[in-house]
Amino acid sequence: MKTQFIVRWLLASTLLLVMSAVSFSQEAAEGTPVSPAGAPMPAPGIPIPGLTTDTSGPVVVAASEINSGDTAWMLVSSALVLMMTAPGLALFYGGLVRKKNILGVMMQCIILMGMMSTLWVVVGYSLAFDSSIAGGFVGGFKMVMLNGMNISGNGLTLIHKLTIPDLLFMVYQMMFFIITPGLICGAFAERMKFSAMVLFCALWGLLIYCPVAHWVWAGDGMFNHANQDAKFAALDFAGGTVVHLISGASALLCAIMLGKRLGFGQDPMPPHNLTYTFIGATMLWVGWFGFNAGSAGAANAQAVSAFVATHLAAATGTLTWAGIEWFKRGKPSILGACSGCVAGLVCVTPAAGYVTPTSGMILGIVAGVVCYFACTTIKSKFGYDDSLDAFGVHGVGGFAGALLTGIFASAEIAGEGKGGLIEGNSQQFVNQLVACGASLALAVVGTFIILKVVDALVGLRASQEDEIQGLDLSQHGEEGYIISY
Amino acid sequence: MKTQFIVRWLLASTLLLVMSAVSFSQEAAEGTPVSPAGAPMPAPGIPIPGLTTDTSGPVVVAASEINSGDTAWMLVSSALVLMMTAPGLALFYGGLVRKKNILGVMMQCIILMGMMSTLWVVVGYSLAFDSSIAGGFVGGFKMVMLNGMNISGNGLTLIHKLTIPDLLFMVYQMMFFIITPGLICGAFAERMKFSAMVLFCALWGLLIYCPVAHWVWAGDGMFNHANQDAKFAALDFAGGTVVHLISGASALLCAIMLGKRLGFGQDPMPPHNLTYTFIGATMLWVGWFGFNAGSAGAANAQAVSAFVATHLAAATGTLTWAGIEWFKRGKPSILGACSGCVAGLVCVTPAAGYVTPTSGMILGIVAGVVCYFACTTIKSKFGYDDSLDAFGVHGVGGFAGALLTGIFASAEIAGEGKGGLIEGNSQQFVNQLVACGASLALAVVGTFIILKVVDALVGLRASQEDEIQGLDLSQHGEEGYIISY
Amino acid sequence: MKTQFIVRWLLASTLLLVMSAVSFSQEAAEGTPVSPAGAPMPAPGIPIPGLTTDTSGPVVVAASEINSGDTAWMLVSSALVLMMTAPGLALFYGGLVRKKNILGVMMQCIILMGMMSTLWVVVGYSLAFDSSIAGGFVGGFKMVMLNGMNISGNGLTLIHKLTIPDLLFMVYQMMFFIITPGLICGAFAERMKFSAMVLFCALWGLLIYCPVAHWVWAGDGMFNHANQDAKFAALDFAGGTVVHLISGASALLCAIMLGKRLGFGQDPMPPHNLTYTFIGATMLWVGWFGFNAGSAGAANAQAVSAFVATHLAAATGTLTWAGIEWFKRGKPSILGACSGCVAGLVCVTPAAGYVTPTSGMILGIVAGVVCYFACTTIKSKFGYDDSLDAFGVHGVGGFAGALLTGIFASAEIAGEGKGGLIEGNSQQFVNQLVACGASLALAVVGTFIILKVVDALVGLRASQEDEIQGLDLSQHGEEGYIISY
Amino acid sequence: MKKIEAIIRHYKLEEVKNALTESGIQGMTVSEVRGFGRQHGHKETYRGAEYTVDFLPKVKLEVVVDDGDLQRAVDTITSHARTGQIGDGKIFVSSLDEVIRIRTGEQGGGAV
C-alpha cells in the first residue's frame, strides 16, 4: 500500500517538477528582464489589458494607484468565490449523493482548495497569465512561483489596468482555478477513486484550464476581447467558457468513461439531504456576486451591472425550472428551484457586466428551459450517468450563456464595440462560437488523454466493494453522521 | 389539475398585467418627461432625499460621483441581506418546524428570492420609490421595468443623495422586498398551500409593502423624516416599521385566519433541528450588518454607528432572553438565546444609525423582555397558533423598536433635528406612533382582504391529508433527509 | 436552585461592578482631562500607534479623514470575524462532539457572543487599549463604557493611525474578544457545567486576554513593535500570541484540571457529524480573511499580503495533514484535512502581513506537521483529554506561528525594522520568545486561579448523571435533532 | 406473557400511548420502521428521475403484557390506531418464554 502510494506520488510530483524546471531554464536562457514592478509583458506601453476592464469600457480607471474601495471589494470577492467551493458547492453536491458518499464530496472540495491554490502559485498563474508561448497556446513560465511579482502587494502593473495590487488579482483568479475542477466532480461522484480524482484535477487544471484561461483572459490571449490583435475576440465576463463550458464538457466525458454507478437505473439513488443542497445552492447564489460582480475588478458601475444581471438571472432561472415542474408534474420541487437558480447563474456568468437587467432576466429563463431539458430528457435519452448533472447544468448552461452573450451584449453597458447580435454585431456571435469550439475541442481531447493517463497510473474507479461500502469509509475511513453514541 | 393550475395562474398574472398596463397608459397620458439621468422626480432642485442619509445628518456626501468604498460596502450589504433570507431565515425557520415540513420552508424562501426580485423590477420598485400618486398612498408607475433608470449603473441621481449607482440602490432595496414576506411565512408554516403562499406573498408585497415603504422611505413619502413636507416625520433607519411591524402584524392575522395546525395543543411539535435554527440565527446576526449598517447607504460613520448598535442589541437580547429562562425554569435554552438575538436585532433595526452604543444595549434588553413575554405568556393566553412566532418576535419587536427609536434617538448620531424623547423631542415619539398606526392599519386591512381573495382563488390551507403527510411530500414530492440508501 | 443561582450571579456581578467602580473613582480622583476627540493618551504628539500599522510600515496613511474603502473593508472584516465564532467555530467544534452535546457547544458560542460583547464595552476595551496602569500590566479604566470615545463614529484619533472611525476599531477588536475564549471551549467540551463556563470565560477574558492584548497591541504595550519604548518588541499581526497561544495553553490546563470525560479511553467518542465539522472549518477559512487581512486595519497592500499568506498557509496545512495521514494509514481523512487547514490558519495568524507568499506556504506545512504530532502522538502519550484539541491546534500552532514569525518576517512586506531571523535579525526571534513566555506565564497561572475560584463558586463539572445524559438535555433542556415527529 | 407488536401510523402514536397508559399498561418500546403493504407508496422525482417510494414511515410499538391483559391491550390499540383508511397497520401477537427486569433481576409477571 505504502510503496504503491509513494510510487504514484512520485510520478505525479515528477510531472510538476519537470514543468517548473522547464520554466526556470527557459527563463534563464531567454534572460528576459523582468521589470521591478513585476510587469512580465515584453512591450510595456502597448495596452494589453486583461480580465474584463479595458480602455473602451464605460469606466476608465487610472492604473496609477491602489484604490481602497476597489481593493476592499476584490478582497471580499475573493473570499466569496472561495466560499462558493466550500461550503457552497460541497453542500450543493454533497446533499445530492447518497449518505455513504457525503464526505467523499467534501474531501474533494477541501483538497482542491489546498492543491489548486498551491499549483496556481507554483505554475498555474504563470501558464494562464504570462505572455504567450507555443504560438499562443498557453502562457509562459516566467511567473513561476510568482517570480517577478511585487509580493509586498504594493505594486500595480499596467497589465491588468486595475487599481488593486497585482497580488490580489492573482489570488482572485486562484479561486476560479479551485472551483472549476470542483464542478467536474459532480459527474464522477460516488465512484471515482480519491487518488485518481487528485491526479486528474491537478492535470486538468494545468493542461486544460490554464490554456483556456490564457486564450480568453490573458493580455495577449487569442480570444481576449481586450486584445486588439485577437481575430476572434470573444466576450466572457466571468467565465462562461473558461469555467463552465469546459468543466461541463469534461464532466460529460468523465461520466461516460468512468461508466455508470453500480445499480444505476435499478436502485433508487435519491439525494440524501436536500436541505444541504438548498443551503449550498443559496450560498452559491450569494457567493456568485463575488464571482461575477467581482470580475469587474473594481467596485464600479460595471460591478453593479453585473451584480444586478446575476441576481435577476438566478431569480428567473429559479422560477422557470420550478415552473416547468409545476406545469409538468403538478408540483414544483426544491431541487428544481435550486437547479434553476444555479442554471441561471451559470448562464449569466459570461454575460454579467455586459447586459441589461432585462437581458439578465431573459438569460435566466433560457437557462431554466435548456438545462431542465438537458438534465431530464437528454440525460435519460442517452443514458449516461452524470451523477449530479455537472454537464447538464454547467456544460449546457455555460454554452448557452456564451452564445447568448454574443446576442444580448449591450454596448451601453459593456462598452463600445462590445454589442451583440441584437445590436447588429453578428461578428460577435461568430466569435463566441469559435471561442467555444476551440475550448470544447481542447477540453474533450485533453480530458480524454488525462483520464487515460490517470487510469494507467492509479486506476480511475473505486473497486466494486469500495463503491458499495461508500467512498466515505473506503477512501477516508470515516462516516458522515454518527448518531448512535 | 393542470387546467386548474392554468386558470389560477392566469388569474394571478392578469392582476399583475393590469397594474403594469395602468402604469404605461398613465405615463403615456401624462407624458412626463423623464430626465436622462433617470431622475423621476417632477421638481429637481428641491431636495427630496430618500433612505436615511440627508443633508442634516452628520455626514454630508457630495452626490456627484460614484465612491468606490461606498459602492463596495453596498455591494456587500446587498449580498448579506440576500444571505439573510437564505440560508439565514430558511435555516432559522426550517429548524423549528417538524421534519416533514423542512423543505416547505426552504421552498418558500427560494421562491420568494425568485419571485419578489422579478416583481420588484417589473413594478415594485416603482410603486415604492417613484413620486407619489393617489394622494401619497403609493409611488407611481413611471419606473416600471426600471424605466428611466440609468441601467449602465453609471448614473447618479440627486434623489437619493448617495454616492453609489442608482442600480445598486435599487437592488439593495430589492433584498428587503424579498425577506419581508419571508418573515410572515413563520406564522402559517406547516399548513399553507404552496400555491396560496405564492399568490399571497406577491400581492402582499405589492399592495402592502410597497405603499408602506413609499410612506417611510420615498423622497416624498408622508412619514419620511427627510421630506420637509412630512407632517409626521418618522425615523425608521432600516425598517422597523416597513419590514418588521407590518410583516409581524400580518403574520398574526394569517395565523388566526388559517387556523391552528392539526393536533396543535395535543401533539408535541418540537423543533426538529435546533442546530439549523442556531446556524440560521447566527447567519441572521451576521447578515443583519448588511441590513442595518448597509442602510446608511455608504461606508461612513453612520454605518459604523449602526453596526455597533446592531451588534450590541443582539448581544444583550441574547443574554436577556436566555437569562429570563435561566431564572424562570432553571435552564437557559439555545432556542431562547437564538430568539433573543433575533428579537434584539429586530428591535434595533429602526434605531440603528440614530442611537448610541449604550442605547443599543438597552434596546436589546427591552426586546428580550417584551418578545419573551409575547412568545410565551401572550401567545398561550390567546391561543393562536403563530407557528414560529413571526408576530411575537417581528411584530412586537418591530413595534417596540419603532417607539424606542422615538425615545432614544440621539441628535449627535442621527443628525440635527432627529433627537428623541430623552432629548426632549416628544413630537418624535408621536410621529413614530402615527407612522406605526397607519402602517398597522394598512397591514391588517390589506392582509385580511388578500387572504380572502387568495382563499377564493386557490384555497389557503393544505388538505388535512396533505398536512398530515407533511408539506415536503404533499406540495413538492420530496423528502428532506433520506438516510436509508 | 433559584436562590443558589442568584447568589452566584451576585457574586460574579459584584466582581465586575467593583472593577468599574474602581475605574470611575480613579478617573475622578485623577481628574484626567479627556480630549474631545476621545484620545485617552496622556501625551498627544508622541506617536503611539496601535494594532499593526505604524509609520515605518510600507503604507503610511494620513490619519486625518475617514476612508470609505478602508471602512468598508473593516466593516466586512468585523462581520467575518463574528461569523468565525458562529456559525464557524460552533459547527467545527459542534460536529466533533457526541450528538447529545451539540447544543451545549452552540450555546457556549452564542452566549459568548452576547456576554463578551457586553463586557468589552463595559470594561474590556478599556483594559486592553487604554494607556497602561499597574506598571504596564494592563490598560486603565478611563474608557470604561466607551467613555471619551467619539460615539457618533465620526472621530478619528491619532492613537491607532487608522483611517477608520474609532468605534469601528473598537468593534473589530471586540470580535477577537468573543472568539478567543470560544477556542478554549474545545478543551472542556462535553463535561463542563454551563454556569461554570460562563463565569470562567468572563473572568478569563478580563483577567488574561485583556492584559496580553494590552502588552502586544496597545499603543504603550510592552511588546508592541510600534511602541518605540518597548524593550522586547514582538510581531503579532493578528493574534498568534494574543489569541491562539494563550487560549491553547489555558485549554490544556482546563482539560487537565477538569479531568477526562466519563468513559474516555474505553467508549468510542467519534465526531457525531463530520459534515458540520467540514462546514465549520471552511467557514473558518473564509472568515479568517477578516481576522488576518482585516488586521491591516485598511484595504491596503498589507491586507492583500496578509490575505494571500493566510490562504496559502491554509492550503498547505490542509495538504500536509491529509498527506501525513495518507502516508501513515493509507487514507487521508476529512477530519485531517479540516484540522490541517485550521492549523495552517492558526500558525500564519501572527505572521500574515509580515511574510511572503512562499513563507506562508512554509508556515502551513510546519503547522500541519507539528499540530498533527501534537494531536496524535503527544496527546496520546500524556493521556490528557483535550476533547477537541484546542491545545494541540491553537496552543501548539500559535506558539509555532509566533516563533516562525520571528524567523520569516520580511522587511519588504512588514516594513523597515521588522525583518526576522532569515534577514539576520536574531533579536526579533528573542523578542518573540520573551513575549510568548510572558503570555504563557500569565495564561497558565491566571487560568489556574480562575478555575479554582469558579470551582469554589459554582463547581466546574457537570454531575455524572448530567454528563451521561448529555449537556443538551441536562444544561439546556433541549435536544439537537428530533426526527420522530 | 405475550408480546404485542403493532405497526401504526406516526401521528397516532401519542393517542395510542395515552390510551394504553390509561388502561394501566406501564411500559412499551417504540421504533421507527418503514412499511410496505396495500397502501400505495408515492412517487418522487429528482431532476426527472422518477421512482416509487414503496416503503412508508410507520411506528412499531412493542408491548409486553401478562396473558390476562392481552385482549384489553389489543383492543385499545386497535380502536385508537384506526382511521379506516388503508395503511392503518397490523398487530402481531406472540408468546414469550420469559421476561426479566434488569434492574432487580425479577422474572415473570412481576417484571412486566
Next chain:
Amino acid sequence: MKKIEAIIRHYKLEEVKNALTESGIQGMTVSEVRGFGRQHGHKETYRGAEYTVDFLPKVKLEVVVDDGDLQRAVDTITSHARTGQIGDGKIFVSSLDEVIRIRTGEQGGGAV
C-alpha cells in the same frame, strides 16, 4: 402464522423486496439495525484515536406469512439476499399467536 425476521445487506433490500412481491407476498416491514457477527467491522481513526466499529449497518426485514407460504418466502429471501460473502445475514422464524388488521379488525390468515 409465522413471522420471518431477516437481517440482510442494505443494497440487497430492493432486490429482495421485488422478489417477495413477485412471489405474492403483500406486506412487510423493514427497519435499520446494526449487526455484529463473523463479518469484521472496520477501523476508524479520528485525529490519531483509532477504534473499531464492530457494528455494521444492516436492514431487518419482517414478513408475516401463513404457514403454507413460509418455505417459499424463506427461499426467496435466501436466494436473493445471498452474495456468498461473510455478512450476508440471518433469517429467524418464529410462530405468532395472532395477527390483527387494525383497519378492519380482521384476524388470522385474512389479516396478513
Next chain:
Amino acid sequence: MKKIEAIIRHYKLEEVKNALTESGIQGMTVSEVRGFGRQHGHKETYRGAEYTVDFLPKVKLEVVVDDGDLQRAVDTITSHARTGQIGDGKIFVSSLDEVIRIRTGEQGGGAV
C-alpha cells in the same frame, strides 16, 4: 433456539457487547428504540411551550442463542447492563422455530 431481546441503556452497550463476546456469543443485532416505563421522561420547553418527553432513547439488543447458552447470555446481559437505577430495561426471551444462515443456507444450531 432462543431469541433474547434486551432493552438497555445506550452507554451500557459497549460493555454488554464485550461481555457477550467474551462469553462466546458470536453474533448480535442492535437497533435504536425509544422506551416508556417507570423511568420518568423529562420536560422540554420551546419558547414557553412545555411538554413531556415520555419516550427515552434506549438500545434494543437481539441475540439468538442455542438453548444451552440461554442462561449464560441472560446473566451476562443482566449483570453488565445493570446500574440499579430505574430505567435499566428489560429482557424478553422467546422461542424460534428456525434459524437460517443466508450465506450458506445452514439451518438450526450451526447457523447461529
